[in-house]
Amino acid sequence: MRVCTRTYRKHDGFDYQIHCQRPRIPLKKNKLEWSGQVDSSVKMSNMIDQWRDELMSRLQKNDEWDLWLEHFLESVTDADRFKSVYELPFIDDVITITMPESSKCPDDSTEMREMGNDEFKQKNYAEAFEYYTQSILKAPAGSEELALGYANRSAVTKEEKKYELCLKDIELALSHGYPVNLKHKILERQGRCYYELGLYSEAAKSFEKAIFKLQKAKLKKEEMETREKKLNALLERCKDKPDDEKTLKGSKYMDPLPEITDIKSEKFPCASDSFSLKYTKEKGRYPVATANVKVGDILVVEEPYCSVINHKYLATHCHFCCERAEVPVPCSECSNVVYCSLKCQEASWETSHSLECSILPLVTELESDIAQLSLRMVVKATFKYLKEFKEKYGKSNEQETEVENTCSLGFNEDGVYDSHDYWAVYNLVNHTFDRKFPDLFRRTVMAVYLLKCLEKTEYFPADDEECSQTDHIEVGSHILRHLQMLPCNAHEVTEFLIEPGEMLTSNSIGIGSAIYATLSLFNHSCDPNVVRHSYGDKCVVRAIHNIKKGDEIVDSYSIIYPTMEKEKRLSDLRRQYYFECACLACKKDWPMYEELMNVPPSFKCDKCDTPIGSLEGEGGEETTNDCENCGHSNYVAKKVQTIVSYESDFNTVFSQVLSGDITKQSLSFLIEHQIRLENWMSRPWQDINKCQEAIKQCYSIQSNHYTLSKKKK
Structure with a gap:
């Protein structure tokens, strides 16, 4: 998955590829001819195609094709579709599952650590860090290799003066059974880190512990005395020094999660x-x-029902919260994922990874966030819940009807639309009956594969009385539903990559995918009035236009009018999302950005917002522009003077943002200026676009972000 790949450099210096996040995972055209290439976001391996072709070949050879195809096409539920493939007599001969071997190996861990030692001696700290991390991933849980890996990696961060990170690894090493005879070394390192951070009382405690543990070290008497003398000297340096009034820093990869501007909704908790x-x-x-909403107001702060990390970033980002893992913590059972902390490791194990752990390589082999997310949704829901699902809700995977698509669909018994409730995400639109056979059949084959992977775990009870084949089919039908629903509703989890000193080439990347019940309710506009940013896997939605009471709140499905001509926008949206866009930008055929340079500014009527043009001639303050729509007389001279008076300050702040010099003051100025322009000026106008893009740039640096290493000249 990628952010919008259209690269369009504009005169204001911004590149819309940077700011236009891909909100949903798009589909390629559903071709009438046979083709497996129906989902551009799902870069599947050839495995699914091969299974699909083999299943078709066998059906045709047995003269069963026509009858089977008729049954598949007439199926009205996902359960029926899934069953028609899952119960094929030769399905197990075609779709085979070979469980991967354990990736934990003490010998591999030792080898990686030794390679890290070689790089460390040569002061190649980045390389040493990577080798030590691999050593940690390969080390079996509870092994000495694991503790040694953490300890050695702490030496790297100590040399790089990343004292907070060093302390994290030291704590991990000590909690995983670091050898007693070596503890004095790591405790001394811990004390030195605390000392550098100005936490002298903590440093003293570490040095005292190091002196005590020194007695258990296997050292010669002379070396023992030398080390004890050094530790006592370090301890003496800590005396009578007050601690600095600072705490260990939080994440440097994002600001604290902001709060909703207004009070929270009772019906929509997020x-x-x-x-x-x-x-x-x-x-x-x-x-x-x-109510009236202003630019910058936060409308939604939503946790996903569940999220996944893209297979490319499994070694760098937390498998649970999606935040970048500075000192990666491995799963205790596999080497396939990392976490940013033990807290996330434990939470992941409790919610999903205990079941996914053994089969994750089989799922990631598909290179599909959609496949992984579909599976995780049913894992999180649990077998017990899905077994009771059909009976509780009356219908399971039934055909969508207009009667059911009401505002109450997906709400719980208390009338609340809960982002953590499976019922809410289950009821999101999946466009089953808009899809062609090649698309549905391929997704069904994938759903069967994913269920067969799940059957290799302890998800299903072993007792036949508790779990029948019908129950397996029911779970498979949920997976199939999600494989259809997610391409139209899943959102990317993004991270803003910052090029030092090169803000113009900085851009957002998709590091994962998540399903948000509330965000999925937003419709598309080619001129959206909100923008989304990721904080870990949480999503924050802010207004980027003033929104009047009663107006629709609209998002963008990655397609916006300044970067794509109207006919191309309409075609892509029709093909990928099954609707005809009727937003104002499409109705009025607003010009693309390069043409906006030639569009003169136009004020809008204070009463009805109809464009009334610019100030004519050199009229005084009493000169009016009369609205042709409602007849209201608008005084625009003072507005012109005000906008002109702010022009110099705006250009200065805009240049600062382009250079990466972003402050709270600059963001506040931009928001106030955007509100002013929105109140007076009619869109489209280039200055409104410029200000809006600068605001989005500021928000990108507050959310998930990562500063790349400086390029060597």
């Missing part, structure tokens, strides 16, 4: 009270503002 829901036959369900 949204502002300014957020409500409406339904029409044409639009389906969509959010509207129940």
Whole structure:
């Protein structure tokens, strides 16, 4: 998966590829001819295609094709579709599952650590860090190799003066049974880190422990005395020194998670009270503002029902929260994933990884976030819940009906739309009956494969009375539903990559995918009035236009009017999301960015927002522009003077943002200026776009971000 790949350099210096996050995982065209290439976001291996072709070949050879195809096409539920493939008599001969061997190996861990030692001696700290991390990943749980890996990696971060990171690894080494005879060394390192951080009382404790553990070290008497003397000297340096009034830093990869601007909604716990829901036959369900919303207001802060890390970033980002892992902590059972902390490791094991651990290599082999996310959704829901699901809700995987697509769908018994409730995400639109046979069949084959992987775990009870084949099919039908729903509803988890001194080439990348029940309610506009940013796997939605009470709150499905011509936008949206865009930018055929340079600024009527043009001639303050729509007389001279008076300050702040010099003051100025322009000026206008893009740049640096190493000249 990628961010929007259209690269369009504009005169204002911004590149829309940087700011236009891909909100959903798009589909390629559903071709009428046979083709497996129906999902551009799912870079599947040839394995699924081969199984699909083999299944078709066997059906045709046995003269069963016509009858089977008729049954598949007439199926009205995902359970029926899934069953028609899952119960093929030769399915186990075609789709075979070979469980991977354990990736933990003490010999491999030792080898990696020794390679890290070689690099460390040569002061190649980046390389040493990577080797030590690999040593940690390969080390079996509870082994000495694991503790030694953590300890050696702490030596790297100590040399790089990353004292907080060093302390984390030292704690991990000590908690995993670091050898008693070596503890004095690592405790001394711990004390030195605390000392450098100004935490002298903690440093003293570490030096005292080191002196005590020194007695258990296997050292000669002379060396023992020398080390004890050095430790006592370090301890003496800590005396009578007050601790600095600072605490260990939090994440440097994102600011603290912001809060909703207004009070929280009772019906939508992750949204502002300014957020409500409406339904029409044409639009389906969509959010509207129940009060006036200003640029910068935070409307939604949502945790996903579940999220996954893209297979490319399994070694660098937390498998649970998606935050970048500075000192990666491995799973205790496999070498396939890392965590940012023991807390996330434990939470992941409890919610999903205990079942996914052994089969994750089989799932990631598909190179598909959608496949992994579909599987994780049913794992998190649990077998017990899904077994009771059909009976509880009356229907399972039934055909969508317009009657059911009301504002109440997905709400719990208390009338709350809960992001953590499976019922909420289950009811998101999946476009089953818009899909062609090649697409549905391929997804069904994938669903069967994923279920067979899950059957290799302890997800299903072993007792036949508790779990029948019908139950397996029911779970498989849920996986199939999600494989259809997620391409239209899943959102990317993004990270902003910062090029030092090269802000123009900095860009957002997709590091994973997540399913958010509330965010999925937003409709698309080629001129969205909100923007999303990831904080770990949590998503923050801010207003980037002023939104009036009663107006629809609209997102972008990665397609925006300044970067793509109208016909191409309409075609892509129609093909990928099954709707005809009717946003204002499409209705009015707003120009792309290069053409906006020639569009003169136009004020809008204070009463009805109709464009009224620019100030004519050199009229005084009493000169008015009369609105042709409502007849209201608008005084624009003072507005012109105000905008001109801020022009110099805006250009200065804009240049600062382009250079990466972003402060709270600069963001505040940009928001105030955008509000001013939004109140007075009619879109589209280049200055509104420029200010908006600068604001989005500021928010990108507050959310998930990572500063790349400086390029060597």
